[in-house]
Amino acid sequence: xxxxxxxxxxxxxxxxxxxxxxxxxxEYFNFECSHNGFITGIRSIHDNRKEDRRFMFKxxxxxxxxxxxxxxxxxxxxxxxxxVRVPEGSVVRxxxxxxxxxxxxxxxxxxxxxxxxxxxx
Numbered sequence: 001x002x003x004x005x006x007x008x009x010x011x012x013x014x015x016x017x018x019x020x021x022x023x024x025x026x027e028y029f030n031f032e033c034s035h036n037g038f039i040t041g042i043r044s045i046h047d048n049r050k051e052d053r054r055f056m057f058k059x060x061x062x063x064x065x066x067x068x069x070x071x072x073x074x075x076x077x078x079x080x081x082x083x084v085r086v087p088e089g090s091v092v093r094x095x096x097x098x099x100x101x102x103x104x105x106x107x108x109x110x111x112x113x114x115x116x117x118x119x120x121x
Contacts, residue, residue, distance in 0.1 A: 013060040015040070021054040026101060032094030032111060033059035036066040036118075039092045051104035055097075067093050067113035078103035084110045091115050 016037070023029035025047065033039060041058030070093055076082040078100055086092060094111035 013040075013062055015058060015060050017041075017058045018056045021045075021056055023054055023097070025050045025052045025054065026099045028096070028098040029055070030094070030096040031055070031057055033057070033061075035061050037061040037093075038067060038113070038115070039095070052099050053106065057095075062115070064118050065115050066118045067091060068116050070111050070113035072096075073110045073112060075107045075109045078105040078107055082106075082108050084108075084112070086112055089114060 014035075014037075018031075022031045037059035038061075039057055040060040043056040043058075044053040046053050073084055084092070090112050092110055093113045095108055096111075097106045097108045099106050
C-alpha cells in the first residue's frame with residue numbers, strides 16, 4: 001500500500017489505499033485498516049450481470065492517536081438501507097460484508113472505534 005502524508009487542520013495523516021479489491025464477486029470479506037488506521041474513503045465497482053460490488057478502501061492513521069474500544073454494528077437487512085452512525089470522537093476501523101444471491105444484495109457490519117491519544121495526553 002503506497003503511503004502519502006497529508007496535513008489537514010494541523011494534523012498529520014498517513015494515507016494508504018488497498019492495492020487491489022478486497023473481495024471478488026459474491027464473496028464474503030472482512031476488511032480492517034492496519035496500524036491504528038481508520039477508513040477515509042471507499043471505492044467500489046458494480047456489475048449489473050452479477051448484481052454485486054467489489055471494494056477498495058482508503059485508510060488514514062493520525063500520528064499520536066490510536067483506535068480503541070471497538071464495537072461491531074448490527075448487520076443491515078438485505079434490500080434495506082445501510083446506514084451507520086459514527087459518534088463524535090469515533091471512527092470506522094473496518095467493515096465485513098457478505099453477498100446473497102437470493103436477494104442479490106449485500107449486508108454489512110461496520111467496526112466503530114474510539115480515537116484516543118496514544119500516550120494518554
